[in-house]
Amino acid sequence: IYDLELSPPPGRDPGVAGDGPVDVRVEDFDGCPRYIGRLFRGVQIGPSPAWLRTRLSDAGMRPISNVVDVTNYAMLALGNPLHAFDSAKLHEGRIVVRRARKGEQLRTLDGVMRELEETDLMIADADRAVALAGIMGGEETEIGDATTDVLLEAANFEPYAIFRTSERLRLRTEGSNRWEKGVDPHVAPQAAALATELIVELAGARWTGDVDVHADLPPRPVVRFRPERADALVGLETPAAEQHALLGRLGFDVDGDTVSVPTWRARDVTREVDVVEEVARFQLGEVPYTLPLRRAMFGRLARDQRLRRRVEDILTGLGFAEVYTPSLVEEDPDRGALRLNEPISVELAVLRTTLMPSIVDAARRNVQLGNERISLFEIARVYESSGGKLPVERIHLAAITEGGYPRAKGVADALARGLHAELRFVADKHPLLHPKRAARTGAGVVGELHPTQLEGEWGVLELDLGLLLDEVREPIAYHDVLAYPAVRQELAFVLDVDVPAADVFEAARDAAPEVRDVRFLSDYRGDPIPAGKKSLAFSLAFQSPERTLTDEDAASLRARVIETIERSFGAELRG
Known part of the structure; x- marks a missing residue:
């Protein structure tokens, strides 16, 4: 872009402190076109410096020790996986690259005894297998705290052999993923140089010998190129000299x-x-923007698509930002969640059955980054166990916002109003929510996040979008605006704490057709209210479509509501 020369790759060979022999024998050049072995003595195993541990952690890898971390760092820097053996544990100090023998076994670094097949490419010493080539090393030659002599492997392996063994053993590693895609055999010396430089620097080692065993390496490919063909495909004319440059x-x-x-x-x-x-x-950047010519348009959004977009519009209008989190998680609250046989990594091993932990994690990361006024939502699939091989897929909505239960309840109410649906809330419990500030609706849960999950007061909700949309009233029936004024009254009852407010409000509405509106005012528990009781206060609006209600009409309607609630719930009107 800036007409500068490419920077050289990292890594410079330090001086060799000896000329010791390195015994490497390749019996299968088809599977291993190149093998570079380097011997180090006087190695001091210990933790890596902070800069190296940080870079590995940022790349998603776990720091282990200085020598092992160097091999991983060189792999990330240059794309060529490396491996380090405890040279003292190699029988006769020899490395042999060969196919596995019939009935051969190998205990890999993860502690699993692997049954090998004759098509598997192995790294062996004088008489036994010590590593799965390009996939994982063996326990018997693992680098440990007592290691002082190290043999560094910088090789090149044929992709298909690695892929076949990795798939058969269901063993996926950072190294195998790279070999399967193909690695340049000419980069192995540079990877060895980078690792050598760092092992000498960080482990106090002496580089005492090396060997490079290879067959005929592939030449650089030659491809025909016509600048005029580039102009035709790109749609811009660029001088041939500029293209060559x-x-x-x-x-x-x-x-x-x-x-x-x-x-x-x-x-x-x-x-x-x-x-x-x-x-x-x-x-x-110079290609002009050209929209395709549209001659006709077909189709329209289905009902669920239209309603889903309305949900998204409502939430963005409330100040929420949409996020996308992985459908695969490390663990799920449902023990019956579907676990993958061959996960990409341990962190992405289970199909989630709920969105709430993911949305909470997203909020937690935003808090750690110092963001303020955090309000996030996600609409995504969850995968519930069906008892068979495939899960039941449902679309859920999850949201989290600062403000505790009132804010979450307000968001749920806003969704219900925007969708012309009706949600009834009943007190409930949820493992991630505050035990006394959680409610359940027919579509999901709403509540305040448990304070152990995230500092502060956070409102959370998770709704099954399919069940929520089933509550939408369509077609919408509109009523004439009443010309006569409403008469408003306020009532407060003492009743059992486990009586849902929604049931009380519904009973009040059913008491008389003139009850047009019921609004919650307060839920009080404490002196002088007896233990096990609560004081529930709400307002009523009486309105007739035919005439203005008199005080006597309002008093009669009030009495009917009071009688209904006292009879239905054993409630007592507060004075």
């Missing part, structure tokens, strides 16, 4: 109408159109 900066060599591809791009640049793409990357 762009390719040169990326490590390509141009010779007439052919291009030599750098070895590290040999697997993905194999055709003329691939070379054109390299040129096009620099021209994208």
